[in-house]
Amino acid sequence: MKIETILAHAGLCTDEITGAISTPIYQTATFRHPAVGVSTGYDYSRTINPTREALEKTMAELEKGRRGFAFASGMAAITAVLMLFSSGDHLIVSDDLYGGTYRLFDKIFKQLGIQVTYVDTSNAALIREAIIPERTRGLFIETPTNPLMKITDLGELTGLAASKRLLTIVDNTFMTPCLQRPLEFGVDMVVHSGTKYLGGHNDVLAGVVVTRSLELSDKIGFIQNSTGGVLGPLDSWLVLRGLKTLALRIEKQQQNAEKIAEWLTQNRIVKQVYYPGLSDHPGHCIHKRQSTGFGAMLSFRVPDAAWAEKIINRIKLITFAESLGGVETLITYPVKQTHGDIPVEIREKIGVTDDLLRLSIGVEHVEDLIEDLEQAMAAKEQRP
Amino acid sequence: MKYATRILHNGGEVDPYAGALSIPIYQASTFHQYDVDNPGKYEYSRSGNPTREALEKTLAALENGTHAYAFSSGMAATSSSLAILKQGDHVVATADIYGGSYRILSRFFSKFGITTTFVDMTRLENIEKAIEPDSRLLFLESPSNPLLKITDLSGAVDIARKHNLITMIDNTFMSPYFQRPLDLGIDIVIHSATKFLGGHSDVIGGAVVTKSDELASQIYFIQNGFGAIPGPQDCWLLLRGIKTLKARMDLQQQSAMEIARWLKKQSWVRDVYYPGLPDHPGHEIISAQATGFGAVLSFRTGTVEQARRIMKNVRVWSVAVSLGGVESILSYPVKMSHASIPPVERQKLGITDELIRLSVGLEDAGDLIEDLEPK
Numbered sequence: 001m002k003i004e005t006i007l008a009h010a011g012l013c014t015d016e017i018t019g020a021i022s023t024p025i026y027q028t029a030t031f032r033h034p035a036v037g038v039s040t041g042y043d044y045s046r047t048i049n050p051t052r053e054a055l056e057k058t059m060a061e062l063e064k065g066r067r068g069f070a071f072a073s074g075m076a077a078i079t080a081v082l083m084l085f086s087s088g089d090h091l092i093v094s095d096d097l098y099g100g101t102y103r104l105f106d107k108i109f110k111q112l113g114i115q116v117t118y119v120d121t122s123n124a125a126l127i128r129e130a131i132i133p134e135r136t137r138g139l140f141i142e143t144p145t146n147p148l149m150k151i152t153d154l155g156e157l158t159g160l161a162a163s164k165r166l167l168t169i170v171d172n173t174f175m176t177p178c179l180q181r182p183l184e185f186g187v188d189m190v191v192h193s194g195t196k197y198l199g200g201h202n203d204v205l206a207g208v209v210v211t212r213s214l215e216l217s218d219k220i221g222f223i224q225n226s227t228g229g230v231l232g233p234l235d236s237w238l239v240l241r242g243l244k245t246l247a248l249r250i251e252k253q254q255q256n257a258e259k260i261a262e263w264l265t266q267n268r269i270v271k272q273v274y275y276p277g278l279s280d281h282p283g284h285c286i287h288k289r290q291s292t293g294f295g296a297m298l299s300f301r302v303p304d305a306a307w308a309e310k311i312i313n314r315i316k317l318i319t320f321a322e323s324l325g326g327v328e329t330l331i332t333y334p335v336k337q338t339h340g341d342i343p344v345e346i347r348e349k350i351g352v353t354d355d356l357l358r359l360s361i362g363v364e365h366v367e368d369l370i371e372d373l374e375q376a377m378a379a380k381e382q383r384p
Numbered sequence: 385m386k387y388a389t390r391i392l393h394n395g396g397e398v399d400p401y402a403g404a405l406s407i408p409i410y411q412a413s414t415f416h417q418y419d420v421d422n423p424g425k426y427e428y429s430r431s432g433n434p435t436r437e438a439l440e441k442t443l444a445a446l447e448n449g450t451h452a453y454a455f456s457s458g459m460a461a462t463s464s465s466l467a468i469l470k471q472g473d474h475v476v477a478t479a480d481i482y483g484g485s486y487r488i489l490s491r492f493f494s495k496f497g498i499t500t501t502f503v504d505m506t507r508l509e510n511i512e513k514a515i516e517p518d519s520r521l522l523f524l525e526s527p528s529n530p531l532l533k534i535t536d537l538s539g540a541v542d543i544a545r546k547h548n549l550i551t552m553i554d555n556t557f558m559s560p561y562f563q564r565p566l567d568l569g570i571d572i573v574i575h576s577a578t579k580f581l582g583g584h585s586d587v588i589g590g591a592v593v594t595k596s597d598e599l600a601s602q603i604y605f606i607q608n609g610f611g612a613i614p615g616p617q618d619c620w621l622l623l624r625g626i627k628t629l630k631a632r633m634d635l636q637q638q639s640a641m642e643i644a645r646w647l648k649k650q651s652w653v654r655d656v657y658y659p660g661l662p663d664h665p666g667h668e669i670i671s672a673q674a675t676g677f678g679a680v681l682s683f684r685t686g687t688v689e690q691a692r693r694i695m696k697n698v699r700v701w702s703v704a705v706s707l708g709g710v711e712s713i714l715s716y717p718v719k720m721s722h723a724s725i726p727p728v729e730r731q732k733l734g735i736t737d738e739l740i741r742l743s744v745g746l747e748d749a750g751d752l753i754e755d756l757e758p759k
Contacts, residue, residue, distance in 0.1 A: 030585050
């Protein structure tokens with residue numbers, strides 16, 4: 001079945017009693033047992049809830065994985081994955097990644113004895129160098145990375161990981177399973193902030209893990225139930241509802257992003273545009289090979305911080321807010337928002353500096369978006 | 385202001401924008417920012433959401449705390465609170481702790497170098513004996529689950545202070561209406577809000593309350609870092625449930641007492657565990673540290689067959705996991721809440737195949753009693 005069809009049918013007709021086309025919202029904590037030792041399959045909603053289950057099954061199908069797991073947020077999903085590891089384990093992580101993930105590694109799991117090396121994972125040689133024999137257990141990457149859109153070769157990554165028996169985890173938030181399915185390249189687990197494209201409407205927080213093997217499915221299921229960072233039934237339903245239009249949204253958002261990326265490269269004040277769809281992007285060819293699209297996230301560099309702030313203050317149609325992936329176009333200032341938790345010296349080293357802006361392109365008409373950016377980036381303020 | 389009034393009027397109950405007497409459900413993930421240099425009060429819902437904030441303020445007020453944090457489940461509240469510990473730390477926990485808490489301590493935190501000693505805390509000297517140089521946290525539950533054992537909380541706090549330990553209590557069974565551990569010097573109170581706080585078996589949620597600024601900032605850091613937060617709809621349902629906390633608990637407790645007294649007189653019942661009964665070993669202590677005895681009780685039948693027959697025959701009671709709802713729930717700890725504790729350990733704790741736990745709801749007590757009678 002094609003992905004568009006799976007999406008349109010997400011959670012369709014699971015209610016056999018009424019035949020409701022939309023999965024019911026099972027707003028319940030617990031379930032009655034027909035008799036001692038007899039269960040309907042549902043005991044307690046932390047363990048399994050029918051609405052959440054519909055979402056989890058859809059996610060597994062979309063990512064071509066064995067099982068899906070829904071969490072209260074993207075960070076709760078990543079936390080659950082990290083619970084697989086133990087004190088003394090070492091992980092290799094993309095150096096350019098979402099600030100919340102960095103914070104989780106550096107402030108919380110570090111105290112629990114997990115050691116991390118941050119490398120530019122778009123360079124396999126650097127990953128290889130960072131491996132500590134007998135200690136390195138996992139690779140956690142984003143491709144494209146956030147916010148600098150670096151691309152990692154997934155086939156090369158899993159080849160390397162297999163030879164060293166490392167678990168591979170890919171944050172697939174930026175791409176969605178519509179455009180990229182890392183499990184098909186042998187990646188062990190995919191994580192998502194479901195808040196972003198999957199939900200797609202900036203109205204729900206959610207996280208997802210999809211596993212490739214039965215063994216990992218059992219382990220993540222155990223962690224999900226034990227640590228309890230689960231997604232509520234209404235929020236599960238909202239993500240399911242969002243998924244139905246994912247293919248339409250991402251196609252339109254991507255079209256808009258391609259046009260805006262082109263336009264930005266022509267703009268006088270733009271120093272650099274980071275979008276894997278541009279043919280001179282260093283990861284363009286690899287990305288093209290492993291995904292079916294370039295997504296709708298892009299970053300660009302302006303002359304200095306003053307310009308960045310000026311643009312943010314001048315934009316009218318585009319919303320200045322944290323987050324991404326929704327139908328509304330958002331502009332984010334990574335140094336102050338999404339990546340504020342990363343120490344300044346690391347940010348400087350990887351290039352997340354105060355002249356960098358990130359755009360999450362929505363489904364508005366592209367000409368309106370360009371017009372808004374144009375007036376915000378004009379040398380002089382335009383008078384109405 | 386009397387406590388019953390405070391449950392309804394604690395400052396967060398009116399929406400300042402429209403004046404609505406019910407806080408709106410802010411089903412938003414992110415918030416528009418007006419100024420690059422001065423972020424607004426709300427930026428991203430994982431870090432702060434107005435509906436969740438209203439719930440958190442109410443929870444803080446109910447527990448006489450200053451900071452409260454809501455979580456996606458009681459277990460998320462417990463794991464997030466324990467995550468303030470670091471590799472090498474030691475925990476002293478009560479022996480008949482909730483099975484889910486036992487599981488995260490023994491299966492997850494143990495992997496991260498955090499060790500736990502489980503002791504019977506009805507005797508305070510057991511706590512003292514279990515303390516090691518690396519001990520950092522004392523994890524209490526009183527009444528305990530499912531045997532309703534009572535720990536002298538002030539006594540436990542004294543020991544913890546002497547050894548510089550953080551004290552944390554699971555206050556789910558009592559709810560803040562009957563017991564406010566922060567007033568007794570406990571540092572952190574956790575709840576499965578799924579139970580009495582929500583009260584309707586319709587939402588999964590957790591809560592952590594403290595009045596220490598330092599612990600609060602550590603717990604907030606984990607709440608935002610781990611991100612195991614409840615969605616706005618679930619927060620709103622909890623707020624709605626809390627409005628009737630007193631009314632529910634008063635009636636549920638009254639029926640629980642009636643059922644406990646009745647069970648006590650039945651020949652097929654071997655033991656009844658309810659701290660409201662004057663001969664319960666912890667009765668005096670709980671009377672001094674709480675204003676009620678709650679609505680959860682357990683009892684042991686003479687034989688396993690008798691226990692199974694009751695479960696098979698009940699019509700009014702729901703046989704289910706969970707507790708604290710308006711519906712009466714009968715559960716079987718060995719197969720349900722405490723299944724994750726190894727059988728040997730369970731046996732030692734007295735969680736045997738003859739043990740049944742009751743969570744008494746709002747039905748007529750006479751109907752509930754009649755339904756338990758051997759047919």
